[in-house]
Amino acid sequence: MKEFKTILQECTKIDFNLHKAALATVVKVRGSSYRSPGARMLITDDGKWVGSISGGCLEGDALRKARLVMTDGKPLTVTYDTREESNQNLGISLGCNGVIDVLIEPINPEDQNNPTLLFDSIIKMNAPVALATIFVHNDAHEIGKKLLVTPGLTKLHNLQDPELERIISADLKILFESKKSEAKVYTVKGKEIEVFIELIQPSVSLIIFGGGFDARPVSYLAKSLGWEVTVTDECVAHIAPLFFPAADNLSLCQRDFIDRDFNITPYTACVLMSHNYEYDRDVLRKLLKTETPYIGMLGPRKRFDKMLNEFAKENIQLSSNDVHRIHSPIGLDIGAEAPDEIAVSIIAEIQSKFSNRSGGYLKYRTGSIHQRDSASDQVFKQVYLHHHEDKAAQNS
Known part of the structure; x- marks a missing residue:
């Protein structure tokens, strides 16, 4: 995006x-x-x-x-x-x-078929869309023609050939589940047509809970990747624009109003780094009720274990999905110590989560770097898997 x-x-x-x-x-x-x-x-x-x-x-x-x-x-x-x-x-x-x-x-x-106008529509929707683009056709006038479908199966662009549109529409509908962007060949009236179908999803949005000095490089790195960055804190002095010049939003928000003030979606990563145990615990309690697929908390494992013990006393039980999406300690194991290094570790872990990759050494990865169909040798892009997917898929 x-x-x-x-x-x-x-x-x-x-x-x-x-x-x-x-x-x-x-x-x-x-x-x-x-x-x-x-x-x-x-x-x-x-x-x-x-x-x-x-x-x-x-x-x-x-x-x-x-x-x-x-x-x-x-x-x-x-x-x-x-x-x-x-x-x-x-x-x-x-x-x-x-x-x-x-x-x-x-x-x-x-x-009106200018592709950049299409980009503008996609960005403003802020929702996943399925896009089909013809790139091989016996009629040169059909090359570049597009079909765009929303999750509600509303068609925003149409093809001139109703039979081809019907066939492609069926695959675009499936694309919302498979999330596999690839080129496909269709045979219509005895002629082969090649179409690139892709799932385009919103940018990752990152909410950083806690505006300490070590949150600044996290905000900067996230913004360099094109993510939408929000920094929130209960202390106004911590979220001065001078400290977070790249952030999209700076929010003074009390912990009790997190669910009211923030739109947390399956495309939102949440990072808790306030260095305040009670604040992080209370924020985590709120986040468990949201759709965020990633919750990362700064601090040692025993700090999170203490929270779990308190939740158990409140009859708050974490599901297997909750355990899978909570990352505590936060980040990939790269030996990070300084704030800039820790920021790299955090952002890399979030990227791997939303890319459905393990975050390990590429040299130990079996097979190709990019996902590839073994039969056709065609590279495909299988984007973000929702948080309810099983862990086996996450590490495959």
């Missing part, structure tokens, strides 16, 4: 009376690649770009292709074969060992 927001923000700065622009999207990957399907890049005719579709290997050629798209005003799908035996065709030695399809679309601010 950060890429969506950045591209939209930069697009508003373009003077389309003087410049043209295009959007490049990775829609299909077979083998290895630096970016997964769904990676996007905004390109302007003056040679500038925002976002990325690779580690810098493909951007130069994509710029050249984008200039053709800007001139013709027609979308184009480009295939980059970066396998070692083939990448000399690009004139550079890549060695990524994959085949990457990139859809490049012109951006016309006067066109």
Whole structure:
């Protein structure tokens, strides 16, 4: 979602009376690649770009292709074969060992189908949406056409072919459950059509309970990832804007009103770092009733055990899901001691939680770094799993 927001923000700065622009999207990957399907890049005719579709290997050629798209005003799908035996065709030695399809679309601010207008709609909805984009079609006019579906199955963009729309709509509905973004091939009237279907979810929002000095680097790192950051405390002196210049919201909130003042969703991570035992305990009691999939608490394990004993006396029993989403002590084990190091540990753990990854060493990971279908060798992106998923899936 950060890429969506950045591209939209930069697009508003373009003077389309003087410049043209295009959007490049990775829609299909077979083998290895630096970016997964769904990676996007905004390109302007003056040679500038925002976002990325690779580690810098493909951007130069994509710029050249984008200039053709800007001139013709027609979308184009480009295939980059970066396998070692083939990448000399690009004139550079890549060695990524994959085949990457990139859809490049012109951006016309006067066109209602302008993809950046779609970004604006998606961001404002602040809810998961399923998006289908045609990138291979025998009719060139159909390339780039999109179908957007909300969780309530409302269609915000429609395709011209009702049969194709019916078939794709069924897969988009399933996508809200599978959360597996991938390229799919559909056969309609004897012709094959390739479509990239993706689940786009809201940005992670982070609420930091406690405005101490060690919360500042946590806020800064979270914001650098494009997360929405809120810092709250019961002491107004702790949440001065000078201390948290990057935070989106600074809230003076008493612990009794947390459920009233904050909208805590399955996309909200909560970090308790007030250094006040009673405050953290009372906040935790409130958070147990919310949908947050991640609750992290600073402090030793025995501090959390003491809270559990007090909860037991109040007949508050933690479910297996509660135990799974509470992280105490907070953070990944990277030997962190100083506040900046602890912030890295905390943010890395939250990222791994929302990415459904274990947070271990990549060199010990069996199989590919990106998720890949063993039959087709196609890379797919399976985004955030809701907190009710079992722990086995979390570590798979």
